[in-house]
Amino acid sequence: MRQGTGTWRQATALLLTLLALLLTGCARRGQAATPAWDGVLRISAPPLAHAGETVSVLVEGAAPDGAEVTLTVMLGYGPHVYRAQMIRGAAALAIPAADTREAGAATLVAGVGAARASTSLNIVAGPTTTLSEPLVGPRSICVGELDHSLATVIASDQYDNAPADGTGLTLHLSYPDGSLAALELRTRGGMAWAPLVGHRRAGTVAVGATSGGAHSSDADMSVAACVPTPFSLRAVPPGLPADGRQILTLRTSPITDSYANPLPDGTLITFLVAAPSGELRIPAQTIGGVAEVTLRAPQEPGTASVRAIILGVESAPLEIVFSSMGGLAPLHR
């Protein structure tokens, strides 16, 4: 009996604790609202303002003195609420500069009691103060007028608002030959863009932008020679004894495009050697417009014909004589 009583005690205690926890969630009732004023209300504000300006708003109506005026400004990033009191049928309110930094259309709604009045306000961007570094793509193009890139600049005022469409912007280009060029552009949707070409000199083109007093940092665009002109080959030394050990160097003449720009370093060139023992394929890369490979002397004497090819552009053939071990060819260095 004693033990059973203890069990009931513990169960009841648990129940009471749970009940106490549940009771903590209760709240008291609210108060009833007072009657609201319902008359004619007028609101006046400038139709246009620049971002970051203070905007004055006047609310008029026959509401009693001391009645609370609520001004709600609905902007793209959310509403702001301001309050004032009616004094002799009017209330003057100011939207602070900190709340007009985002450009765009705003709706102003004034309320006194149950009465409402509204107007609209257009906040426009201020003068351009920031220009992004021009976005250039592709970052490298070929010399000449056939290949294009595109430069895009993003403009904004001090509050990161896009300027109005048609805002002027100048794109400055500095070419590898030292010449300068300027392109006049107009923004649309906060951006301005222009196609770029490589002209005749390979190298780096610096691309910058200005608008009013704003300057962008420069972006680089690489202009490279792409299509080679025919070139020649030479061997150093011009011949070797056919000992299977010595090495001969095959070297191209400077490979350039039609504007005399050397091909960029690392361009693949393939040397094709037709030797008595069979065909040879020797890949190489240009450095300073010149490519060279080494050729091991064959063990059998004979003549080899050498050509070099860069994507369909072929050099003039070169003949190399590998003499027998008995009559060594003279070394020319």
Add this chain to the structure above:
Amino acid sequence: MDTTRTATARLRRGPPRLIALLPPALTTPIQVNPQLLLALALALAYHCSLSFFTFGRTYDAFVHIFFADHYARAWFDHWDYRWYTGFTMTSYPPGSQQTIALLAKFVGLRTGFVFTQTFAVLMVTVGAYRFACVWASEEAAGYAALLAVFSSSITETIHVFGQLPTMFSLGFLLNTLPFVYRWVREGKLRYLYLAWVGNAATTAGHHVTTLFGAIFFVAPVIVLALVESLREPHPGEPSAHPATLTWANLRPVLVRRVRRVLPSTIRAGVYGVGLVALLLLVVLPYWLWSKADPITQVSIPHASRDSFIKNINAGLVFWLVPYGLTLVGLPYAFYKGMTTKAWPMTLSLAMLVFLGTGGTTPFPKLLLGGAFDVLTLDRFTFWATITVLPLLGEFVRSLRHGNLARYVREQFGYSMLRIVQTSLLISYVVMSVWTSSLTQFRKFQPAAIDVDPIVTFLAKDEHWRWRYMTLGFGDQVAWLGSQTTATSVDGNYHSARRLPELTSTPVERLEGAKYSGIPGIGSLQQFMAVPDKYNLKFIFSNDQFYDPLLYFSGWHRLQRLENGIMVWERADIPALPEVLPRKEIPSFQRVMWGLVPMGALIIAMLSMGAYTARHLLRARRRWKAETEPELLGDRTQSSLGHWLVPDWAARRGWALFHILHPYITGPWRWVDGLLLRWSALPPGSDGGRPVPWQFWQIWLERIPWPRPAAPTARQVRSMIILGIALLGTAYGISRYLKAARTPTAVLQAYYDDLDFRRFDAAYARLDPLARPTYDQYLINLSLQGGLVASYGKLANVAVDVRQTSQIAATAEVTATWITALKTYPTYRTHEMHLRDGAWTITPDPPETDRPAEMFVRRPEVAWNTPAAGSGADLGPVPPASDRPEIQVLSSRLVRHDMRYSVVGELVNLDADPGDLTVTAILFDPKSAELSRYNAQSVISHKLLPREITPFRVDFEGVAGTMITKTLSPSFDPTAFTPPDLSSPVASFVVYAKAVVTQRDLRRDLSLYNLRITRDDAGYAALSGTLYNHGTVEATIPELLLTYYDQGGQVAWVDARFVERSVRQQTSLDFSVRLTPRDQVETLRDSGAGYSNQRSAGVTSAISRDERLALPPDLGYDSLRVSLNTFNGGT
């Protein structure tokens, strides 16, 4: 005076035997079994201290730490994004892992794991004692606890396997069993409560333990309780016993037994219903997940299902080591168990031993059916070693001062008894220590990897925005996973795999794919080939075996971290979206998962702790009451219940119970009365003494069983000597057969030595009269690099001794090497000589092609993209990098060897080198996509400016889905899974894109002396010489062969890997077979090619001058050979 005498008598008699921590004889107030106390101290000292050093090398420890890390980060979140592209945590019971997570708040994850494991060991130790108390004597139970501490199976489970949940849940299960027994026998509700909370905690830790524990642990205990109830006369039962069993008195006799056992049976049923309910309730989200998302994966092969005779290593790890020295006592255990009340548990033991033999016999599979391929059968062996503990305790007791001790002492003398006892004790402990250090002798895991550099790498430059994968990490992949929030396509918990590429294959982890044959490499190849599908950008490689596969799939080495791990990267992979998909579950399940299992654990620990403390205090109070009754006050007024609930409320509650009580007990009283009436014997049946109603026992006693005498000392010695002689003979024969008695054996051993880098052993097999110095031999070996020598694994060696005499022989050796790319057979001829009775190998002549003796200067071009290492790599395409202009020159859909492929050519027209990704898509007549795949190894992924590469896209289905139909299960890296095309192919397109790259742009190899030849079988072959004119060894050269038809279009593309490397300034001859045109079927001549350049002036004809004319009988017009080389040393 009287009081003192009574107390003394009470103390001598002792309290009723409790299956708590109380011994039967109370000589001190709260004395605990000394063996148990010693066992707990040893368990704490031994396992806890050892775990700090061993858990890092175990299989599973890091997996549980990973799960714990999840709970530590987000307790109530059921979803983890980090593995398998996301998986649900409700796929594994969380008890042990949440415990680690709680501890980790104070001591960190690693120490938290060790503490939790230690807690589990202590619980198992206490549980072994309590469990043994059910079946054996008090003393034997103490020995069982001691045996548990040094059990090799428990040691293996902790220190080799790292199976925390198994131990964690087993501890609760073992501690629960006595309460089950007492509930069924005595019917007190508190025992039912304790049994249920124990089961709930067991389920929270590991539901499988509850499931199988109900069969192998709980069922024997219930059977024991029922049998004891059956034998124990019921209070009020008629005392009359029939002289003989007749039809007339049979029913009363049976009903009498039914009346005895019915309450216990009902209680067992009540308990069983609750057990099932708890099993479902505690891990309810798990069951709901199992039902909604059933595991439809291909089962993972497990060595515990192998034949332990064929797979000796499996037998060692999953049978011999777990049993260890238990095998010595196992016959005694079975004998003792079957001849005492422990027979139900002994039957369970027999079944567990039987199932634990795995695939050694076909019977476990016949018994288990489909479950055989899902279960890991070593679990049964583990449980067998637990169930045998009580009987082993009896074995120890007997050997210490029982019948066994008497026998040994009488037959061999007292000294021998001490020697046997001591040697068994030392052997048992040594076996445990050896098992704990098994991972030191046999490396189950790669060497410990410091994951900090990897974690730092993933954290910097927003590398976590892509997925990563590891190779060759073993189970340390889980530790890495727990240290980062970056996500991986791989993982270490195969039940949670979700991608079909994984679930359709028996691959446990991609990171160890090479151990899984075709399915493993097949799955891995798909991730390598189409990484953009999985946002897979980084691979951390700890195994060079995969290097060729990675390189030729378009990956490049980014950097080697300070821990030696190589980081591979694939360019142009899209970053993960900001919001990753997840599979939601109802909120109540998330709340349940976070609260119920942990709640069950806490309640169980508090309840069991309170029960133990209560009994200890009661014993002390009883002792106090009997020795100092005046010190005992009224305790009841101080309880919490008294403080909170007034007396009037307690009285009314109890009164309510009294009102309801008759309605509950009334029906039972009626049934019991009925049974009691039916138990009365017919008049005149009383025989005065009980007659066993088990009539078969009478028959069995009539059978003349042989009762041989115990073996004498002489017989035992003879048997020992005979056993030693037999074992020695077997060992000698084995050694003789393995010895270098034949050229074949020597050559096979030589190749094996080379494969395992045992160069000193290989050198010893060379002819001492012809071999170079050992240093020169190592130099010669170092010159043999390449795909086979550096990245190959020997699969098979076939030796054909062609010519032999008494002292010389010539042997042809065909060795098959496996690499990540393909299987290579090599053919070698070896001269052999008999020297001093052993065959030796004449070493190969040194390599003659030596580089020209001149100092070579070679200018090179290097590039640097700002993305690499500058910290600016913040997007799929870094802002400062560029997309080179590439153009698809031609493409064609063909079928070769029943496989769809798109072949073609493309060119880099840009001034910058590019890293290519080429994707081909097949469409049906309704323009619906049928299949898409990337060019993998038949392409040069890194292109120099103005370079042309051929490509071939080989379409594949989901790896492994067709394995059983199309492929043999043996390893074949070239095997593929054909795509499942539901409609005919009507059209195809090729997409090519590139980003600027700076890596792997060496072009050091030249092709010399190219010519078309015929091989021995008459097939056309391309022969020539590779010459390395660079300054770096070309480790694996790949020849890309582009075949052109008469129209100048690409007809087929082949890739041939050259098995040997080409050192700088040296040459290597090669000959590769060409593919005849009639083996290639053209399906579509031209497809749409999409790239960022389409220049009308650039066509396939631009490479015309580089082509070789082919013989007309091949069906092609010409051939172009290009090279793609992996430089392994850079």
